[in-house]
Amino acid sequence: MSLDDDLAAWAASVRLPDAEAAAMFERIVRTPVVTPPDAPVSSPPAAAAGLDPSWWRHFSAGFAARMVASNRPVRRAA
Amino acid sequence: MDREAEFRRLYAAHRVAVHAYFTGRTADRQSAADLTQDLFLRVWQRLETVADLPADRQRAWIFTVARNLSVDAHRHQLTQAGTEQALALARRDPPEPASAPVIAAERVAVVGAAIARLPEQQRVTLAMATAGQLTSAEIAAALGVPAGTVRYRLSLARRAVAAALDRYDEPREDQ
Numbered sequence: 001m002s003l004d005d006d007l008a009a010w011a012a013s014v015r016l017p018d019a020e021a022a023a024m025f026e027r028i029v030r031t032p033v034v035t036p037p038d039a040p041v042s043s044p045p046a047a048a049a050g051l052d053p054s055w056w057r058h059f060s061a062g063f064a065a066r067m068v069a070s071n072r073p074v075r076r077a078a
Numbered sequence: 079m080d081r082e083a084e085f086r087r088l089y090a091a092h093r094v095a096v097h098a099y100f101t102g103r104t105a106d107r108q109s110a111a112d113l114t115q116d117l118f119l120r121v122w123q124r125l126e127t128v129a130d131l132p133a134d135r136q137r138a139w140i141f142t143v144a145r146n147l148s149v150d151a152h153r154h155q156l157t158q159a160g161t162e163q164a165l166a167l168a169r170r171d172p173p174e175p176a177s178a179p180v181i182a183a184e185r186v187a188v189v190g191a192a193i194a195r196l197p198e199q200q201r202v203t204l205a206m207a208t209a210g211q212l213t214s215a216e217i218a219a220a221l222g223v224p225a226g227t228v229r230y231r232l233s234l235a236r237r238a239v240a241a242a243l244d245r246y247d248e249p250r251e252d253q
Contacts, residue, residue, distance in 0.1 A: 001182075001185065003236060003239065003240050003243065006185055006186070006189050006239070006243060007189060007204075007208045007236075007239065008208065009182065009185065009186050009189070010186050010189040010190055010193065010208065010209075011098075011205075011208040011209040011211075013186050013190070014101050014107050014110070014190070014205075014209055015094070015097070015098075015209050016093070016094075016097045016110075016111055016114065020111065021093055024111070024114070024115050024118070025086070025089055025118075027115070028085070028089075028115065028118050028119050028122050029081075029082050029085060029122065031119060031122060031123075033081075033122070033123060033125075034123055
């Protein structure tokens with residue numbers, strides 16, 4: 001018996017049998033596909049909760065105006 | 079894309095080579111089967127990524143994942159257990175003279191034990207060449223080493239197995 005024959009016999013003893021390979025295939029394809037975490041997001045991001053940005057613009061402008069007015073020196077009566 | 083058809087194509091093309099690779103890494107048939115399933119489950123989950131690659135890069139992707147899987151700590155424990163089991167088998171006393179089928183089974187065991195004792199790189203290379211039926215060039219591409227290195231490892235591995243078989247044959251020739 002040649003070395004190649006011995007190695008071929010060993011290879012046959014460790015090779016995955018076709019029936020086992022077929023069963024493995026069926027188990028895998030029945031597994032639901034999980035979307036990987038780095039996959040692109042298909043839906044647009046949800047709107048941020050809270051007040052509309054225009055409210056904050058008006059509020060900030062009014063607040064700044066009140067601060068400036070409150071620090072203006074009081075005009076004394078002549 | 080027909081996912082199942084595409085996966086079936088990849089599975090048919092790489093299954094034997096991947097299982098041979100894991101057989102070489104683990105020296106344990108069941109661990110090799112478990113790892114093969116783990117790997118192809120990842121291929122199934124990432125099929126869109128793998129299917130878009132050229133054939134040579136598909137093989138590279140698959141064997142990169144295979145390498146990562148086989149260095150997993152839990153799997154490493156299984157590897158040690160499998161190797162120790164194989165070595166324990168090799169340390170048994172020489173068997174009594176037996177019939178041809180028993181001798182053939184013994185020779186397979188001697189080859190298996192000799193392969194289990196090989197350095198890992200030689201074991202993986204020999205397993206991919208024999209059980210995986212890959213050429214030196216294909217093994218080189220999968221492992222990312224020169225083809226000359228693959229041929230050298232194969233030569234050393236075959237020499238070690240041949241020496242183990244010679245030691246097995248000697249006692250019977252003396253009788």
